[in-house]
Amino acid sequence: MFTKEFIAEKVREIRKRYGFEDVHFSIDEVIYDSEDDKLFIIARDRSDKSAIIGNSFVIGKLREKIGAKQVTVYSKLDLLIKEKRIKENIERIKGTHLEFLRPILEAELEFPPRKWPKLRDNGEALVFLSFNARAMVGFAEKAGLIPVKVGIRYTFPKWEYEEIEGSPEDVLFPDEEKLTEIAREKDLKTIISDFPFDLKIKGDIALLNPLRFLHMGFFEAKYFFGFEKPTIFDKNALIDFVVSYVCDGIMESTDGANLIWRGWRK
Template identity: 45%
Template sequence: MFSKEEIEELVIQIRREHGLPVTPFEIDEVRYDREEDKLFIIAHDRTDKSVIIGSSLVIGKLKEILGVKMVSVYTTLDLILKRMQLERSLNFAEEHGLDFLIPFIKAEFNFPPRKWPNPKKSTKGIVFLTFNAKALLGFANAFGIESQVYGVRYSFPKLSFIPVDRSIREVFFPSEEFLKSLVKDEEIILSEFAFPARFDKVVLINPIRFLRIGYFELKYLFGESRPAVFNKADLLDYVVKMISEGLMEATDGARIIRWGWKR
């Protein structure tokens, strides 16, 4: 429906009309999801991506002109790194008999667009709420995990969970040892661990890193969540780590830090 040449011409037109420099850029591929009315632009590298987004002005005008529900921009490197992680995740799932995760991993190989299977009851587990609390609950639901939900006391007053008295640092960086101590018959623990997945008496998974889904996508998949209690230095540490791993855009990181410093 949309060709990359057409998109390139529109980006140049929008930048000229709004007094932005017409910097050379390259688009490798354009994909359109007719069912969801979403357009995905695969830029050659991050510089090209920045030109297409144009501080959100260009991409916003592009969406308006094309009349689509959403326009998202990725780079070829983004997708290469994602597939490399998915290969490791697939091996992990196969090695530990996590068959219910395999359809999600295989679906992500074809991203964009994202076409997950319908949730089916799969296993029992624990969810420990961290910064992306809504996303963790969303992943558990999508995976079909029947879960007990825990979180630091007072951390997410609008969400339902079992409160535990833990350091507020664990709002961003959960304690593996503490979570393993909660395990009874549960087979899996979901939280924002510093690694994608690990087996240590029990399976621990950070679904964000496991499927390599960035913060920008999480917002549209599950919505945003904000902790009511946290340490500002921990927030900064968390955001810097997410940006350095390519899981958060610097603009989102700046917005989150600004929000945190106003608290």
């Protein structure tokens, strides 16, 4: 339906019309998912990606012009890094109680688009309601796990969950020792939250951040799982949280800046 030449021409038109600098950029591939009405643009490198996104303005206008539900841009390097990490994580879960996640990892190797198999009956997992709580719970459910939700009081007032002691900083940097202790008390082998690492196995308990584990961007997770900002979090920790996600390539700097701006406006 869409060719890379057509998309490139539309991007040039938008950049020219709205006063953006005339820069050269290359598009390697365009993938259209007709089932979900999503367009994926694969740029040659990150500078090409930046030119196409145009501070989010250009890509927003492109989406309006072509009428797609969602338009996302990746660089070839983004996808190569993702592929490398996914393959490494397939090896890491071999022989562990997380081996049931292999079909999801293998599906991610075919991304884009994202088409996960339905997994069922994989037991329970402790899910700490951190900043990306929707993604954490959503991942657990799609992985065939029953989420046993715990969180700090008043963080998500509309949700039902077991309240535990903690600080606003924990919402962004979960206390792995405390959560490991709770998991042991509940006889749970998996903990899912916004950990500053992808996967850590401590004895018989696995601590998992699915966004890092799958190298899934914040923007992708927002549209795949949904997003609801917690009512309580530490503003200074938010900056460190955003910087870590941006540095690891799973959050665009513009998305990060927007999160910080909105968080500090409260």
